[in-house]
Amino acid sequence: MPTFLELSHVHVARGENVVLHDINLSVNTGEHIAILGPNGCGKSTLIKTITCECYPLVSEEGEPQTKVSIFGRERWDLTELKKRLGVVSAELPGRHTLTTTGRDAVLTGFFSSSTLWPNLTVTDEMRARAEEVLQQIDAVPLADKVVGEMSAGQQRRIMIGRALVASSQMLLLDEPSNALDLAAQADLRGLLRKLAQQGTGILLITHHIADIPPEIDRILMMKDGRIIADGPKSELLTAARLSELFKTEVEITQRSGFYHAW
Numbered sequence: 001m002p003t004f005l006e007l008s009h010v011h012v013a014r015g016e017n018v019v020l021h022d023i024n025l026s027v028n029t030g031e032h033i034a035i036l037g038p039n040g041c042g043k044s045t046l047i048k049t050i051t052c053e054c055y056p057l058v059s060e061e062g063e064p065q066t067k068v069s070i071f072g073r074e075r076w077d078l079t080e081l082k083k084r085l086g087v088v089s090a091e092l093p094g095r096h097t098l099t100t101t102g103r104d105a106v107l108t109g110f111f112s113s114s115t116l117w118p119n120l121t122v123t124d125e126m127r128a129r130a131e132e133v134l135q136q137i138d139a140v141p142l143a144d145k146v147v148g149e150m151s152a153g154q155q156r157r158i159m160i161g162r163a164l165v166a167s168s169q170m171l172l173l174d175e176p177s178n179a180l181d182l183a184a185q186a187d188l189r190g191l192l193r194k195l196a197q198q199g200t201g202i203l204l205i206t207h208h209i210a211d212i213p214p215e216i217d218r219i220l221m222m223k224d225g226r227i228i229a230d231g232p233k234s235e236l237l238t239a240a241r242l243s244e245l246f247k248t249e250v251e252i253t254q255r256s257g258f259y260h261a262w
């Protein structure tokens with residue numbers, strides 16, 4: 001399987017503070033991974049480093065060389081990268097939710113734009129692909145509905161379509177079940193399972209252990225800006241490991257391939 005991501009000796013600062021320390025990580029295209037860790041440990045910054053919204057600090061002389069390679073390349077035109085990386089945000093960027101339909105929101109994924117501006121050329125192939133994605137994510141009934149009038153769960157579904165339309169190789173999701181009710185959470189889990197089974201790679205940040213579908217088999221644990229564990233679910237999703245990570249007593253149970261923690 002080709003390599004999706006290679007990070008070597010990556011340190012990242014936000015504002016005045018270094019918040020990621022010596023990150024070393026290799027991910028193959030199509031892998032399914034969940035990233036766990038307490039608030040503020042650097043999970044979102046890690047995703048933003050992959051999407052080139054945050055840049056690593058340049059390594060000093062004599063220090064190990066910093067490397068960020070995505071899909072085998074160290075330099076990217078950001079618009080091109082965004083087309084290859086499906087990043088699922090909670091909502092459509094910008095203020096166009098009341099004028100953009102579900103179909104158009106999915107089409108914006110080809111341009112990484114906040115709406116379908118009149119100067120953008122949408123080809124017949126793009127339209128056909130958007131219809132295919134709407135079907136794949138069970139969102140055909142949302143195609144003509146304005147995004148701003150959808151429920152949070154419906155919006156999240158459309159944002160997954162937007163992330164998938166240009167390339168369905170890797171999906172990056174940062175706490176996608178936030179603000180979703182129980183039914184919408186179950187829908188989201190079902191959709192992620194389906195996509196994972198169809199071969200889309202998943203990098204999922206979550207605080208909800210029950211969000212981790214059975215298809216995700218690799219867990220990264222982060223603490224204080226470092227990856228402190230990287231391994232199979234069976235080894236890391238234990239009461240002892242989670243209690244240590246979150247510094248509170250955690251209990252865990254397993255049912256039908258899902259883990260539940262409290």
Ligand SMILES: Nc1ncnc2c1ncn2[C@@H]1O[C@H](COP(=O)(O)OP(=O)(O)OP(=O)(O)O)[C@@H](O)[C@H]1O
Nearest residue numbers: 014015016019037038039040041042043044045046
């Ligand atoms: N825009 C910013 N400017 C300065 N510091 C920031 C900024 N965004 C995040 N940070 C800091 O960087 C550190 C890592 O934050 P990050 O959002 O990556 O953590 P996280 O693990 O995703 O947290 P959470 O689980 O709460 O979403 C935190 O100390 C945070 O305060």
